Amino acid sequence: MTTTRKRGKLPxxxxxxxxxxxxxxxxxxxxxxxxxxxxxxxxPNLPSVWLTAWGLSWLVAFPTLLLVLPAVRRIVGWLCELPAR
Incomplete structure (x- = not known):
């Protein structure tokens, strides 16, 4: 008998x-x-250079997304119709 474990999700x-x-x-x-x-x-050193660049760019991108996402949602709301419910 196999038991399946349910994966917990974040709220x-x-x-x-x-x-x-x-x-x-x-x-x-x-x-x-x-x-x-x-x-x-x-x-040959491309992976290490790239991962350094990736880490630095992510440190900028994530906080930027947190700040601009509300404005992006408003702009998209102005440009697109909401789906019918």
Missing amino acids: ARYAAIVSPLVLSLLMTFIVSFISTLKSLGPQ
Whole structure:
């Protein structure tokens, strides 16, 4: 008999922090890699240089997202109709 363990989820109130956290991690991960690769080209120390750039860019991106996300939501609300409920 196999037992399945239910994965616990964070309460909904954390979505306002988790969403920009995940977005900033993914976006800075991809953009910093492309930028570092374009600047330096392929080379043996690329991973360490890139991870340093990624860490620094994430330190800026996450707090920035927390600050600008409310304004972005308002702008999107002005530009898009809300779905019918």
